[in-house]
Amino acid sequence: MMHRGTLTLALTLAAVLAAAPAAAQRAPREGRAGAGPASAQADSPNPVKRTWDFTKRFGIPRFDPQDCTSDPARLAAMLEDYNARVDAFLAGPTDPKKLGLERKNYVKQVLGTARDIAAWRETFEATGQRSPDSDVPPLAADICRAQMQRHQLLALRDGLRAMARVYPDMAEIAPQLAEADAALAQMxxxxxxxxxxxxxxxxxxxQVRMKPPVARNPALEKGLHDGFARLVPDETILRLHLYSSDWYVHRNAITSVPEYRQIxxxxxxxxxxxxxxxSGIDLWQNYTGGGFDAGEYKLGRAPQQILCENLPG
Incomplete structure (x- = not known):
């Protein structure tokens, strides 16, 4: 049997629920700005709510380059969504007070773009430059690296333009936007x-040059010459310079007994x-106990191009 007090409480709760408007029971929870389509920002007519949601996610966008095949489409989709959110926010009521409170943070972001613009511009200008001894990646890799700097600048420029729409009187934007435009025009x-x-x-x-020989040894030079010719038969050998003055002998760390040698x-x-x-070629010989074996010729570092006219005579 239900206790009299329990029965009274149950009847009271039922009456309260029955009196609540049906629409209020069905109302969905407010979506957060940035969590769904750009139009979601217009769901709330409350200027404070809209502005609060917008400023939680608004700022200068950062694009993360990954590869040159997918980057253009990824960048376009990112900026389309970003600008749509700004459009949706500005199309509805906003709260000037909240925007004023966030202004200092956005000024800091705007001024911080100067460092990014300079860094991406410098990287772009230097792409393809390298020291004479550096490894040289494929042309496509260098082009991709240069394009990545432009992609990051394009995202940053859209962010500065959006910031100018939200804060039309922010004087700090124009100089940085001019720098971004100049960098993109330069690229x-x-x-x-x-x-x-x-x-x-x-x-x-x-600037690439072939280093002079550090020693001469006709027998070793002939062996290395013939070894390279067998490994790379479709190239004509023009010069061969020893880069070792003597054998490098690797010894066991405990016993000091030789394990192999290389030149x-x-x-x-x-x-x-x-x-x-x-190109580089090495002769590796293993220690057999009473001496070293005939060894094996192996190609060294990746080939590096040199202008034929810059080879020593």
Whole structure:
């Protein structure tokens, strides 16, 4: 049997629920700005609520480059969504007080873009440049790296433009926006980027030289020459310079007994397309107890291009 007090409480709760408007029981919870479509920001007619939700997620966007195949589409989708959210916010009522409270934070973000613009511009300008001894990646890799700097700048520029729409009187925006525009104009389109990278690579290539031999040993030189010819039969050997004055002997750390020895050389070659390259070759010989075996010839570091006219005579 239900206790009299319990019965009274149950009847009271039922009456309260029955009196509540049906629409209030069905009303969905407010979505957070940035958690759904851009139009979700217009769901609330409350200026304070809308402005609070918007400023929690608004700021200068940062694009994360990943690869040049997917980056353009990813960037376009990101900026389309970003600008749609700004459009949706500005199309409805806003709270000037809340925007005023957030202004200092946004000024800091705007001023911080100067460092990013300078860094991306510097990286772009240097892409393709390298020291004469550096490894040289494929042309496509350098072009991709240069394009990544432009992609990041495009996202930043849209952020500055959006900031100017939200804060039309923020004087700090115009100088940074001018710098971003100037940097993007300097980079140009894909064709201009390719020309820039190719020019940088050509200038770097012109500085490549073959190092002089550190020693002479006709027997070792002949062995390395013949070994390279067997490993790379489709290239013509032009020069061979020993880069070791003597054998490097690797010994056991505990017993000091030799385990193997190695000696090598730089090899300059001409390929069938007329280009010249510098490669490395090494002779590795294992210690057998009473001496070293005949060993094995192995190619060294990746080939590096050199202008044929810059090879020693």
């Amino acid at each position: 140009g389109d894909d064709a201009a980027i390719r020309r820039k990278v190719e020019a940088n690579r050509a200038a770097a290539l012109a 090598g050389a730089w090899v300059a070659t001409r390929r069938s397309d007329g280009t010249c390259w510098i």
